[in-house]
Amino acid sequence: MRFRLRFAPSPTGFLHVGGARTALYNYLLARSRGGDFILRMEDTDKSRSTEEAIAAIMEDLIWLGLDWDEGPDKGGPCGSYRQTERLHLYREAVDSLLAQGKAYRCFCEPGQLAQSREKAREGQVTPRYDRRCLGLSDEEVSRLLKEGRPWAARFRVPEGKTVVNDLIRGDIEFDNSTIEDFVMQRRDGTATYNLAVVVDDIYMRITHVLRGDDHLSNTPKQLLLYRALGSEPPQFAHLPMIVGADGKPLSKRHGDVAVGRYREQGFLPDAMINFLALLGWSLDDSTTIISREDLIKHFSLERVSSKPATWDTDKLIWMNQQYIMALPEERLEEEVVFFLERAGLIRGDDSQARETLRRILPLIRERMKLLTDALPLTAFFFQEVSPEIGSLDILRGEQARRMLELSRLKLTSADPFVAPIIEEVLRETASSLNMKPKQAFQPVRVAVTGSRVSPPLFESMEILGKSRCLARLDRALELAEEVNL
């Protein structure tokens, strides 16, 4: 049997990291078994679903490298991949269930139902539909229908027990008496989530459903529906939720939850995938960095944890740094150019700037945790600097002034103006002034880079070039004058 899995988000917002992990696990299982990965939009909630959200979700999935075989944008053999375009299928299912007596029409007013539900809650009683419309006679039903009274279709939950055979948790038994006759079709004729997923998954021949834990208690309802519709249900696996530090489901309160936000902050998709994969799954007792290929090769449900995982941005950051350090030169350049260009520091088609950047990259790559870290580390190459407020005091004092003055003078005759020579000159200067290297180089660093934290000084100076270095030393000298007043 060919594995067919799907990711079915409701397009009411951006792709959430939890959703991304669900998508990833579905993707990995499909790919590891040579199956299909399908994208389907659960947009039956018309009031909250938007086209922008559909586009945004697809964009984020593409960024993550989770490509699908069938989906709203590329179609496929199983009809439309948006629920709003499959309404007729749900209607047919309801009609058939109605005809078989496995479902019935409910004419109750939603408002009234909500009211009695409230009352039940207050009375600390389990709220459940009282099946009052199940008792309606055929005559009454046709009379109400003739009157044009709106109705919803409820599924008639049979007696007995329903067991969910979860691939991660094992068998979970539910007593059907704890399940109410749920609505499958609203009075406006649209299908409800439980009906729509089941019909779609049957129709799309989905073999495995991997989804969040929060759907576990919906599963028996869906199992009942499969049975009533005469279909073999897929295999289910409920993934533990991703939670915040307080153990509550991850939400905006905990920080960024939108995949797009991580992209903007300079995270690499590969790092994100690696991190997400390990949030609930492990290969063995020691693997932390694992490639997509290996993920596909080794992913299995048996090694998925059943315990909720806490989102840990620190670990994601560390992982991102690992990926930045391992990125091939050209790739790193591309990624960094994107951010530098966006910040207005360079133009992507400026070949001279690109050349400079290529020389800087080796100096900064192990200093970057995020791609955006390249900005403060490279800005001084592309624009004039004025020492930050916090660094001004480095220029203060007689020692600093003399170091700047002397090195300015000696550097004039440094030829060629390359790192080893620059270093030699500066070290000699420092020792002639009886200064420790650390103490002596900081003023120079601030003068040249504008900051007390920078890429390696001598190499940076070489790349910057002699004239600009001398000019910056001059400026710093002037500044030092002012600071000392």
Add this chain to the structure above:
RNA sequence: GCCCCCAUCGUCUAGCGGCCUAGGACACCGCCCUUUCAAGGCGGCGGCGCGGAUUCAAAUUCCGCUGGGGGCACCA
């Protein structure tokens, strides 16, 4: 109130009865290297929620408790 899930260092986890004086990674703290910051090296801190039971032997099995979470919609 009812149903369901979960429980190893602060965090992600390994562990599927003896290999565990519980292993790895992140974070944290030292030290080394060092022109700043990183990177790197070395070392350290730190955990089986509690109580029963089974067994020669339990982190590992069973039961109870406690704690956390999810669900109980004409939302998905």
